[in-house]
Amino acid sequence: MIRVTFNKLFEACVVLFLISMAVYALIGLMPGDPIDIMLAANPHATAEDAARLRALYGLDRPLWERYVDWAAGFLSGDLGHSRLFNQPVADLLGVAFMNTLVLLGCAMITALSLALPLGVYSACRPHGMGAKLINLLCYAGISIPPFWLGLLLITVFSVAAGWLPAGGMPPVRAASGAYAGANSSAFLPFHYYILPVAALALASVGGYIRYIRAGMIEALSADHIRTARAKGLSPARIIIHHALPQAMIPVITVIALDFGTLFSGAVITETIFNWRGMGRLVYDAIMGNDYHLALSALLLITAMIVAANMMADLLYRFLDPRIRSAADKTRSTKSGGGA
Amino acid sequence: MIHPMTPQPSGTLTNAASSAVSSAPASLSNILRRAVFGSVGAMIAAVFLVFLCVIAVFGSVLSAWFGLDPHHTDLMARLGASTAQNPLGTDPLGRDVLARLIAGTKISMAIGLAGALCAATLGCMIGLVAGFRGGVVDRLLMRLTDTVLALPLLPLLIIVSAIDFTKIGLSADAVNSPSFGLYKMVAIITVFAWPAAARLVRAGTLGAKEQLYVTAAHALGATDIQVMIRHILPNVIAPLIVAATLAIGNIILLESSLSFLGLGIQPPTASWGNMLQGAEDYIWDRPSLALWPGLAIFATVIAFNVLGDSLRQAYNPHSNKK
Numbered sequence: 001m002i003r004v005t006f007n008k009l010f011e012a013c014v015v016l017f018l019i020s021m022a023v024y025a026l027i028g029l030m031p032g033d034p035i036d037i038m039l040a041a042n043p044h045a046t047a048e049d050a051a052r053l054r055a056l057y058g059l060d061r062p063l064w065e066r067y068v069d070w071a072a073g074f075l076s077g078d079l080g081h082s083r084l085f086n087q088p089v090a091d092l093l094g095v096a097f098m099n100t101l102v103l104l105g106c107a108m109i110t111a112l113s114l115a116l117p118l119g120v121y122s123a124c125r126p127h128g129m130g131a132k133l134i135n136l137l138c139y140a141g142i143s144i145p146p147f148w149l150g151l152l153l154i155t156v157f158s159v160a161a162g163w164l165p166a167g168g169m170p171p172v173r174a175a176s177g178a179y180a181g182a183n184s185s186a187f188l189p190f191h192y193y194i195l196p197v198a199a200l201a202l203a204s205v206g207g208y209i210r211y212i213r214a215g216m217i218e219a220l221s222a223d224h225i226r227t228a229r230a231k232g233l234s235p236a237r238i239i240i241h242h243a244l245p246q247a248m249i250p251v252i253t254v255i256a257l258d259f260g261t262l263f264s265g266a267v268i269t270e271t272i273f274n275w276r277g278m279g280r281l282v283y284d285a286i287m288g289n290d291y292h293l294a295l296s297a298l299l300l301i302t303a304m305i306v307a308a309n310m311m312a313d314l315l316y317r318f319l320d321p322r323i324r325s326a327a328d329k330t331r332s333t334k335s336g337g338g339a
Numbered sequence: 340m341i342h343p344m345t346p347q348p349s350g351t352l353t354n355a356a357s358s359a360v361s362s363a364p365a366s367l368s369n370i371l372r373r374a375v376f377g378s379v380g381a382m383i384a385a386v387f388l389v390f391l392c393v394i395a396v397f398g399s400v401l402s403a404w405f406g407l408d409p410h411h412t413d414l415m416a417r418l419g420a421s422t423a424q425n426p427l428g429t430d431p432l433g434r435d436v437l438a439r440l441i442a443g444t445k446i447s448m449a450i451g452l453a454g455a456l457c458a459a460t461l462g463c464m465i466g467l468v469a470g471f472r473g474g475v476v477d478r479l480l481m482r483l484t485d486t487v488l489a490l491p492l493l494p495l496l497i498i499v500s501a502i503d504f505t506k507i508g509l510s511a512d513a514v515n516s517p518s519f520g521l522y523k524m525v526a527i528i529t530v531f532a533w534p535a536a537a538r539l540v541r542a543g544t545l546g547a548k549e550q551l552y553v554t555a556a557h558a559l560g561a562t563d564i565q566v567m568i569r570h571i572l573p574n575v576i577a578p579l580i581v582a583a584t585l586a587i588g589n590i591i592l593l594e595s596s597l598s599f600l601g602l603g604i605q606p607p608t609a610s611w612g613n614m615l616q617g618a619e620d621y622i623w624d625r626p627s628l629a630l631w632p633g634l635a636i637f638a639t640v641i642a643f644n645v646l647g648d649s650l651r652q653a654y655n656p657h658s659n660k661k
Contacts, residue, residue, distance in 0.1 A: 015486050018486075019490070023498065026498060026499065026502060028506070029502045029506045029507060030501060031501065139641055139644055139645060140637075140641070142640075142644060143588060143592075143637055143640035143644050144640075145592055145596065145599075145633055145636045145637060145640070146592075147595075147599045147615065148615065148632075148633030148636065148637065151618055151619060151622065151629045151633065152629075155626040155629065159622055159623055159626055160626075260489065260491055260492060263491055263493070263494075264492050264493035264596075267493045268493070268596055268599075268600075271600060272619060278494075279494060282497055282498070283497055283600065286498060286501045294498060297494075298494055298495065298498060301494050302489075302491055304491075305489055305490070305491050309489050
């Protein structure tokens with residue numbers, strides 16, 4: 001178990017290292033030059049000024065040298081300075097990370113607490129009217145464009161009804177400047193959470209219901225469930241005590257593996273609702289030619305997703321005693337792959 | 340489910356082996372027929388998709404017939420309500436929303452279909468090689484597949500979409516041409532969408548390569564490439580088609596998300612995603628502006644998902660309704 005964990009950690013580091021190199025190479029292909037943008041507003045700037053600034057920022061050196069510099073800084077904890085927001089990158093990332101984590105956490109809890117009863121219900125009565133309705137809901141949830149869902153929610157609850165704010169952050173804080181330091185991660189009034197969380201939760205609930213239903217159907221067909229039924233246990237007891245724990249093992253894994261998808265949804269949600277999280281930070285950084293900020297943010301996001309995947313894998317091993325070693329795993333996929 | 344559809348390179352051994360194994364032969368057309376006519380939902384989805392294809396192909400002719408031009412701006416008629424002349428109203432530049440919706444159909448369908456096809460092809464090749472070769476090649480390719488699967492798709496796509504292609508040697512004229520955006524989107528999506536297909540094909544290949552007829556084909560002197568294409572590929576093509584159909588919907592969603600963020604198809608070319616770009620700015624004045632393009636994406640993606648699920652069930656009727 002410990003060896004497996006270390007192997008996974010090592011692999012994750014290799015992945016992050018490769019991604020940082022690939023993205024740094026992509027930065028060389030980005031349109032425009034930060035110096036051009038800096039000087040665009042200054043009519044007195046000369047070509048010498050531009051050259052001097054390039055040398056100052058180190059932009060005249062080859063890409064790989066800059067990468068080594070950046071990587072050395074990154075490893076020693078110096079993420080650099082964001083030109084766009086005129087703040088240390090680390091501060092920006094800290095605030096955005098917390099905001100995203102709150103959004104993702106709330107959305108995941110909301111989605112799961114909706115999906116769990118619906119998924120279990122449709123697995124227990126797979127041919128009933130209710131299951132058909134839930135199935136329809138799943139199709140809708142999986143197929144709805146997340147940004148359109150956000151727009152619809154704003155249209156209905158902010159524009160037409162006027163109940164909830166359309167933007168994710170209160171106006172007072174917006175006036176004090178975007179990403180305004182560490183104090184801006186203080187908790188918001190409750191109603192600011194409702195629409196963004198609802199948008200993200202609704203976009204992922206369809207997938208969750210499907211996972212839970214599939215897991216439950218499989219669990220309910222197991223031998224020990226039939227034994228429990230034959231013993232005369234009540235259906236509620238069978239579902240809650242016998243089927244659900246077994247069904248949740250693959251469901252937890254799949255949902256953790258799906259973290260990347262949830263995150264992609266968060267990028268859209270954050271953009272629509274002006275939520276100052278990681279996704280919006282990457283978007284703003286790319287739009288504002290602040291490529292170092294984009295790189296650091298992307299690496300942090302990737303690290304989050306890799307960590308979630310790793311946790312999914314370890315959790316699966318922990319929860320399911322049948323899978324203990326990597327050798328078993330490959331053997332089972334190989335023999336199971338012939339379908 | 341084994342069904343070597345291609346004629347065998349002579350040798351009764353191969354035929355005997357395959358007919359012994361394939362107890363329930365299901366040809367592709369069989370699966371397709373069962374999938375489409377199997378349920379009311381799938382039939383509606385199929386009819387709707389055929390309708391969309393007709394719109395995509397003949398859309399420009401149709402718009403011209405009714406005197407609608409997706410690129411004609413009229414600043415005096417900004418954000419117009421629906422009239423006889425503009426059935427769905429006009430956008431912030433006074434362009435007709437219906438005409439742009441029709442023009443966007445072509446873009447979304449083209450990117451969805453081409454993206455799924457390219458991703459399936461690339462994934463198929465990688466999966467075939469990984470499964471067939473095994474060993475180090477397999478381990479490396481599958482590690483790559485897992486890595487790409489673990490990437491944060493949308494943030495990465497945002498970065499990749501922003502690349503300035505003149506810096507990798509493409510001419511400025513080519514980059515600025517309207518069709519370049521289309522190729523760019525398909526290429527970018529292909530680069531990140533292949534792993535699912537690769538995993539699927541690898542799993543199928545691992546199973547198929549142990550079959551007797553593959554051994555027989557080897558014994559008869561078939562080269563590796565021949566075996567892969569003529570004997571293994573037919574075994575993995577059906578699940579691949581199912582996965583690709585389901586992928587089309589996701590790719591359309593992805594394209595529209597990127598275009599909505601202003602990084603996909605660039606205006607004035609209309610796409611369903613970029614029609615919604617900036618819609619949140621006008622949501623207070625004319626909320627209906629956001630309605631139609633979103634509804635188009637929603638309906639199309641649902642149709643592809645329903646059809647894909649129906650295909651999966653037709654291909655594997657014993658599977659649970661997942």
